[in-house]
């Protein structure tokens with residue numbers, strides 16, 4: 327049994343002449359009866375990785391899949407390809423199940439899909455013991471990790487597979503696994519000397535960019551103006567925001583519409599179809615939009631709000647540039663969003679889940695505030711080696727330079743002190759810039775000595791400096807006080823002892839035409 331048989335099976339049952347990169351090594355490893363972990367992005371071709379060796383080796387392959395709805399489709403597709411496949415789950419009648427079991431006993435069944443519930447149900451292991459099992463495939467293996475976004479407690483019981491069937495190789499497959507999830511997959515399944523195959527998750531054609539979230543409407547309009555008629559998606563946190571954003575864009579003459587789970591199924595299908603057929607240019611949507619939508623020419627994805635973790639972010643920007651042509655991802659980032667998300671997270675989840683979600687939100691925030699190549703940060707999060715800078719993100723374009731920012735830091739800190747540590751970053755910026763708005767005027771902040779002390783620095787830069795001070799522990803955010811900035815011991819040193827502060831400066835991004843000229 328080897329690669330030659332595997333190629334024959336690939337051709338015979340699936341009609342393909344060649345393996346995709348990665349598939350062959352994975353299959354060879356399985357055929358050697360070794361435990362295998364496969365991390366491959368959606369659409370990468372994971373199924374072939376267990377189906378082909380399962381069909382090459384004599385006996386029955388058992389595939390554990392949590393998605394009952396997909397099980398049926400997969401089995402039908404296999405049957406259509408001439409593979410004798412079946413499934414067992416709680417949605418079937420006893421009679422249907424018996425029929426499938428009989429085929430397993432007869433040795434006719436080649437590939438059996440089961441839900442984890444079914445696998446763990448009473449008597450099922452003794453049923454399996456009477457069969458010749460050649461492989462266990464665990465699909466959506468990230469469900470085993472409490473750190474993953476899709477934790478299923480039943481998956482923890484899958485460790486019994488190795489305990490009960492030590493001779494049968496296991497292949498675990500997933501499209502989303504950061505380092506911690508990977509580790510959980512290896513340990514929780516009791517895999518023996520497993521080999522881990524990571525196909526790159528990188529989408530090098532997507533330009534990654536983060537902008538401070540103040541004035542995002544202006545930011546969006548500027549962005550759109552430079553990209554006429556390019557289809558794109560703007561993700562918003564709330565349903566209401568999708569509607570009002572679409573309305574504003576329409577007012578400006580853009581062909582925009584909105585999509586969220588509050589619409590009727592019919593309306594949703596309707597706008598989705600229009601977007602697919604390029605009859606809507608801009609889709610303002612909640613995260614409900616995009617799953618299973620295959621539109622290859624989405625040229626950009628904007629996050630109006632910060633996503634709650636990097637998995638969501640990456641999945642959402644991944645809807646851009648599927649055709650491989652250049653695409654862009656623009657994320658707006660503000661501390662106000664972080665606060666909203668913290669509220670959402672700390673409402674209604676158990677304390678363990680909360681801690682996890684908050685930790686993930688922190689990683690998201692770190693990414694937004696990153697001062698080194700964004701793709702590097704992202705790929706490291708997903709556990710990939712990535713040593714060079716990508717050359718296709720805002721940081722690579724404008725590498726920040728560090729400078730002595732003590733004076734700027736002092737201005738920020740003294741504005742915080744003079745407002746008695748009661749105001750959030752956006753208001754601190756207003757004070758420094760000397761903006762006469764309702765808040766600064768009613769509270770008399772225009773009388774402060776620091777009012778207008780930083781007119782020469784653009785507000786986006788002030789925001790970034792504040793984030794950097796927070797990251798350096800020179801300021802703190804009180805999330806339970808509407809994000810009021812607080813002084814720390816380190817701030818006292820800066821204010822009163824002249825402690826030096828290094829800040830990082832971002833150059834203004836080059837205008838698009840200029841960028842193209844230089845390429």
Ligand code: ADP
Pocket residue numbers: 342343344345346349366367368369370371372373374
């Ligand atoms: P995943 O489970 O990783 O999301 P699938 O297993 O559904 O991906 O495969 C995605 C698509 O790629 C399917 O249409 C599949 O038939 C196709 N595919 C997989 N392997 C190959 C191959 N070696 N050659 C051509 N197409 C392939």
Ligand code: ZN
Pocket residue numbers: 698699700701702715716717718719720721722
């Ligand atoms: Zn980069």
